[in-house]
Amino acid sequence: MDQFIEQIVTGLSIGSILLLVALGLSIIYGSMGIINLAHGEFVMLGAYAAWVFHTYLGLGLLASLVPIFLVVAAFGWVIERYVLSLLNNRPLDTILATWGVGIMLQQAVRLMVGSELRYVQLPPALSSSMSVFGIPVSSYRVFLFVVSIALFGATWLLMNRTTVGMKLRAIIQDRSVAASFGINAKRVYALTFAYGAGLAGLAGALVSPLKSVSPDMGTGYVVDAFMVVVLGGVQSLAGTVASAFILGELSGGIAFLQNDTVAKAIVLLAIVVLIRFRPEGLFTARVRA
Amino acid sequence: MSISRRTLLRNTAALGAFAGAGLPHIWIKNADLAYAAGGEIKVGVLFSLTGTTAIIEESLNKATLLAIEEINAAGGIKGSKIVPIVEDPASDPATFSEKARKLVVGDKCVSVFGSYTSASRKAVLPVFERQNNLYWYPTLYEGRECSKNVIYTGAVPNQQQDEFVPWLVKKFGKKFYLIGSNYIYPKEENNYCKKLLEKLGGEVVAEEYVPLGHSEFSSVINKIRSTQPNVIFSTVVGDSVVALHRQYKAAGLDPEKMPMASLTTSENEVAAMGGEAAAGHFTSAPYFMVHKSPENEKFVEAYKKRWGADKVTHFVSEACYFQTYLFKQAVEKLATSDLTPPNIRDAVKGQEMVAPQGKVRIEPENLHTWLWPKIAQAKSNGQFEILVEAKDWLKPVPYAAYPGQSCTEKGLVEKS
Numbered sequence: 030m031d032q033f034i035e036q037i038v039t040g041l042s043i044g045s046i047l048l049l050v051a052l053g054l055s056i057i058y059g060s061m062g063i064i065n066l067a068h069g070e071f072v073m074l075g076a077y078a079a080w081v082f083h084t085y086l087g088l089g090l091l092a093s094l095v096p097i098f099l100v101v102a103a104f105g106w107v108i109e110r111y112v113l114s115l116l117n118n119r120p121l122d123t124i125l126a127t128w129g130v131g132i133m134l135q136q137a138v139r140l141m142v143g144s145e146l147r148y149v150q151l152p153p154a155l156s157s158s159m160s161v162f163g164i165p166v167s168s169y170r171v172f173l174f175v176v177s178i179a180l181f182g183a184t185w186l187l188m189n190r191t192t193v194g195m196k197l198r199a200i201i202q203d204r205s206v207a208a209s210f211g212i213n214a215k216r217v218y219a220l221t222f223a224y225g226a227g228l229a230g231l232a233g234a235l236v237s238p239l240k241s242v243s244p245d246m247g248t249g250y251v252v253d254a255f256m257v258v259v260l261g262g263v264q265s266l267a268g269t270v271a272s273a274f275i276l277g278e279l280s281g282g283i284a285f286l287q288n289d290t291v292a293k294a295i296v297l298l299a300i301v302v303l304i305r306f307r308p309e310g311l312f313t314a315r316v317r318a
Numbered sequence: 319m320s321i322s323r324r325t326l327l328r329n330t331a332a333l334g335a336f337a338g339a340g341l342p343h344i345w346i347k348n349a350d351l352a353y354a355a356g357g358e359i360k361v362g363v364l365f366s367l368t369g370t371t372a373i374i375e376e377s378l379n380k381a382t383l384l385a386i387e388e389i390n391a392a393g394g395i396k397g398s399k400i401v402p403i404v405e406d407p408a409s410d411p412a413t414f415s416e417k418a419r420k421l422v423v424g425d426k427c428v429s430v431f432g433s434y435t436s437a438s439r440k441a442v443l444p445v446f447e448r449q450n451n452l453y454w455y456p457t458l459y460e461g462r463e464c465s466k467n468v469i470y471t472g473a474v475p476n477q478q479q480d481e482f483v484p485w486l487v488k489k490f491g492k493k494f495y496l497i498g499s500n501y502i503y504p505k506e507e508n509n510y511c512k513k514l515l516e517k518l519g520g521e522v523v524a525e526e527y528v529p530l531g532h533s534e535f536s537s538v539i540n541k542i543r544s545t546q547p548n549v550i551f552s553t554v555v556g557d558s559v560v561a562l563h564r565q566y567k568a569a570g571l572d573p574e575k576m577p578m579a580s581l582t583t584s585e586n587e588v589a590a591m592g593g594e595a596a597a598g599h600f601t602s603a604p605y606f607m608v609h610k611s612p613e614n615e616k617f618v619e620a621y622k623k624r625w626g627a628d629k630v631t632h633f634v635s636e637a638c639y640f641q642t643y644l645f646k647q648a649v650e651k652l653a654t655s656d657l658t659p660p661n662i663r664d665a666v667k668g669q670e671m672v673a674p675q676g677k678v679r680i681e682p683e684n685l686h687t688w689l690w691p692k693i694a695q696a697k698s699n700g701q702f703e704i705l706v707e708a709k710d711w712l713k714p715v716p717y718a719a720y721p722g723q724s725c726t727e728k729g730l731v732e733k734s
Contacts, residue, residue, distance in 0.1 A: 032544055039536045046534070136368075144372040146557055146590030151568065156594075158570030167568035170536075239564055240533040241557035241590055243373055249531060284537035289528040290500050292537075 035164045036285050037278065042166070044277025045174040046236055048270055050250050051257035052180055053228030055269040058258055060188070060201060061221055063113060064124045067131035068254055069247025071226045075101050075233030076242045077138060080147045090152050090238065097234045098227040105226020109219045131247070139244040151238040173235060180228065185266055187224070197221055201264075260300050262310030272311060353428040353657045357394075358401045359649065361386075362421030364432025364442070369409025370531070373556065374586055374634070375434045378456060379404065380625050381635035382431050385642035388620065395649045403427060411441035418442040422451045428659055429454060429645060431638065436460060436503050443468070452659040454645065456637035458581065458603070460506030461716035464725035467659075469666060470686040471641040471678075472634065473604050475510040476718035478581050481691050481708060482602035483514040486579050491548030492520040497538065497562075500527035504553035507581060510719040511551060523547050528554065533561040539569045542576070552580040559583055560591040563599070573598030584632035588700050596696035603633040604689040605675040606702045614674035630700075631674075637687075640673035644680065647671060676711065684725035686714030 050072060057065045078100050082093035108130055116122045155169040188194040196217050199207040208214050232250075240246070261272030276296060283292035303311070353359070363382050365375040386400045394400060403425050407414040414433070421427045422445060429452045433439045436459055446453045446467040453468045461474035486494075494515060498504025504527060512522055523545040526538065542550060554562050559582060566578065578599040585607050588596040607618060607630055617639055621631050631639075648666035649657065667682035676690040688711045694702035717723040722733050 032540070035540055035543075036537070039540055042536055043534055139368065139372075144368070144376055145586070146373050146560060148590050148592050150592060151564070156568065158568070165570050167565075167570065169568050239561065239568060241560035243557055245370060246557070249533070280534075281537050285540055288526050289532055289534070289537065293529055 031164070034162050036282055038161055038164050038166055039285075040278030040281040041274065042170040042174060042277070043281045044274035045170075045177040046239075047253055047257050047277055048181065048273035049173065049177045049232040049235060050229070051254040051261075051269055051273055052177070052184060053225040053230075053232065054251075054254040055225075055258050055261070055266060056184065056188075056228065057222055057225035058255075059263045059265070059269070060197060061218060061225075062120070062201075062263075063222070064120065064127070065225075066124060066128040066251065067108070067134065068127075068229055069249070069251030070131040070134040071101055071105065071229035071247075072233035072236075072250045073138065073242075073244065073247040074104060074134065075230030076149065076237040076246065077142070077147065077233075078230060079149045079234035079237050080242055083149060090149060090234065094231060094234060098231050101230025101233075102223040102227030104230075106219055106223035108226075109222035113222065114215060114218065131251075135244045135247070144244055147242040149234075149237040149242055169238065173239075176235060180231070181266070181270055184228070188266065193217060193220060256297070256300055259304065260310055262312040265310070265312045268310060268312030275311075353426065354398055354654045357398045359395060359398050359657070360401045360403060360425055360427045361645070362418070362425065362427040362430035362432065363402045363404045364407055364414065364417055364421065364430050365434065366409040366438075367406040371409045371434050371556065375409075377586060377629070377632070377635045378434060378638045380629075381621065381631070381638035382642055384621055384624050385639045387624070389642070389646050395646050396654075398654075400646075407432075407438065409438075411437050414438040415441045415445060418445045418453075422446065422449045428452070428649075428657060429662060431456070431642065431645075433457065434634065437501070439468070450660055452663050454641045456641055457634050460503045461718065462506060462720065463716060464684060464730045466663065466685070466729070468685065469641065469644070469663070469680065470684075470714070470716075471637040471644070471680075472687075473689055473691070474686060474714050474716045474718070475507055476715045477604065477689050477691055477712050478602045479507070479510055479514060480712065481706065482579065482581075482600075482693055483511060483520075484518060485693060485706060486549050486551075486600070487515070487518050487520055490577065492518070493523050493545075493547040493549070494520055495523050495542055495545060495547035495550045496525040496553075497550060498527050498553035499530050499532070499555045499558060501530060503555070506719065507553045508551070513719055528558060530558070531556065532558050535562050535565045536569070538562075539565060539571070542571070547576065550576060550578040552578050553582055554580075555582050557590075559587045560595075563587075563591045563595040567595040583696070584634070585630040585701065586632045588696055588702075589630055593696070593698040593700040596700070597698040599696050600693060600705075601696065601702065602691060602693050604691060605633040605636040605673075606692060606694050606704055607631050608694075608701050609675060609692070609704060611672075611674060611676065613672050617674045636674050640671060640675075640678060643671055643673075644669055644678075679711070681714055683727055684714060684716055686716055686725075688713055 054068045057063050075097055078097040079090055082088040112126055116126055151169055155172050157168055158165045159168045196212045200214050200217055204214055257273045258269055261268030280292045280296050283295055365379040366372045367376060386402050390399050405417040407417045421430050431454045433455050434457050439455055455468050456471050458472040496508045580601045583601045618631055622629055644666055647669050648662045651665040652661055666680050670679040679688040690711050691708040692704050693706040694704045696702055716725050724731055
């Protein structure tokens with residue numbers, strides 16, 4: 030029984046990391062419909078930003094979270110403004126462009142700071158472990174869980190309770206009608222993309238003390254993020270949350286019973302089968318077209 | 319007269335046939351001379367500067383270039399300068415093979431120093447065997463290879479484990495948890511480890527492989543908790559090492575009771591995971607940066623001076639460094655007109671030198687290297703403390719896990 034609870038808690042922790050990484054993509058892909066293959070590189074930029082703030086400015090990870098969000102969001106804004114907005118309504122070109130941007134970011138980081146693994150310190154206050162339902166769990170993992178839920182809450186409020194969110198939803202439904210009501214679609218798109226990129230950057234910074242920081246670290250995350258968003262259902266924030274935790278429990282559980290190689294294969298297979306029979310994903314937001 | 323491609327091809331083919339049939343002596347002589355033309359000896363340097371394994375291969379490139387620069391600054395080899403031709407195989411086995419062919423056939427390098435992963439070594443092997451050229455491989459690896467065109471200067475399983483596994487059993491206990499990345503190297507190492515454990519009456523509580531590049535170890539840690547091994551025997555490689563150590567530490571496990579014993583964790587990985595996550599765990603290797611010897615002090619100082627004070631040396635970059643000097647010694651033994659890859663191979667057999675780790679020697683039988691096994695514990699300052707040093711150097715036995723087989727000068731011999 031203890032082992033069962035331990036595994037459930039582990040799954041929640043894996044799920045919260047997946048959610049963290051997928052949340053930004055859920056906004057960019059789910060809401061704006063942009064297939065952003067550079068998402069992993071935004072995650073990577075966030076991790077490197079954490080390293081730079083720590084090594085050169087002596088800022089701890091927690092203190093640098095807000096600046097990291099702003100820096101990566103600014104990157105996102107520039108890329109939306111000067112690359113993606115020029116390719117409006119051309120999905121294929123957008124895929125290629127974001128892929129290219131991703132490669133350029135990777136190589137730029139490699140050229141500027143070298144390709145060795147980088148070190149980001151675990152916040153000392155969170156480096157111990159604590160007891161959850163009688164199970165010893167790393168405090169930092171509990172912290173990640175709380176942060177991911179909080180970020181989801183903030184994103185939900187932003188989308189559903191603010192004017193920017195309302196404008197975005199209006200644009201998604203019908204861009205030309207929204208524009209005729211005086212909504213500046215360009216500006217809203219750029220801001221949304223920047224926000225999604227910033228979230229990805231935060232995710233990178235937050236996972237970096239548990240994992241490793243290297244120029245090509247984003248490749249794994251972008252795959253995870255797409256799996257979560259596709260399974261959860263595009264355009265559904267709540268679906269993203271549910272699917273992140275389902276995938277977390279599933280891969281954690283199979284990894285415990287079998288091993289991580291098998292878990293990876295089975296999870297991927299399950300998603301492929303599910304998409305075959307339910308292309309819209311597990312959850313769909315009902316939108317009147 | 320205009321030469322079409324077809325007539326050119328035909329003429330060249332005819333010329334080749336003529337030369338091959340009639341004047342082999344002269345042609346081979348000319349090819350020999352090309353290896354040391356104009357007081358230059360060309361060698362290839364084939365380490366990935368981009369892609370996944372660039373993380374570590376960059377340092378191998380640097381150690382090799384340092385040795386070449388030192389040799390050239392001291393007058394070269396009998397007056398000839400070594401000219402390194404650096405190629406970037408981008409961590410991709412297919413590109414390794416393509417670049418190796420370019421270095422051997424196109425640039426006419428007399429030897430190539432390269433590779434970190436076994437996959438990349440296997441990919442270039444056919445090139446060196448077909449062209450009868452020479453590849454210098456600095457990495458510890460799984461053994462079970464017997465090529466006449468590769469000089470292996472890293473440790474094979476018996477050199478890393480013969481001392482290590484009994485020591486671990488004595489100090490911590492008999493229950494081992496084997497964890498590795500999912501490819502050939504960890505599987506062969508674990509094969510050998512299981513053989514040693516069988517002799518010692520040890521027990522393997524789990525044998526598990528994670529995908530390359532894997533970074534989520536919480537389920538593995540749960541399994542470790544529930545099986546309660548005495549030792550976690552790790553052959554996880556690359557950035558996964560970093561994630562495993564950090565998550566072990568964050569989960570509150572204690573290295574004093576259940577340490578990780580690794581064959582792959584060097585100063586390089588420790589720098590990336592941070593001393594606090596590495597502290598208390600063990601590694602077995604022939605070289606550590608803290609090793610005390612005049613040769614090592616010189617190597618570490620030169621490396622830092624050339625590439626930056628924050629850089630570390632480790633057991634693979636040390637092998638890169640000394641194998642370049644072994645190359646020099648072998649070439650010194652040859653007359654300039656005899657400079658060919660097979661002659662260098664024959665000349666390097668039995669060569670000895672005092673490397674940073676101690677005196678090393680190329681075993682004439684299998685072209686692997688006699689090394690000095692050491693066991694060390696990582697400290698929170700990012701360096702190791704050497705706890706056990708072998709009293710004598712240890713012979714390389716690349717087929718240690720396969721009793722019927724051995725690698726000899728005639729190639730692989732099977733005793734039935």
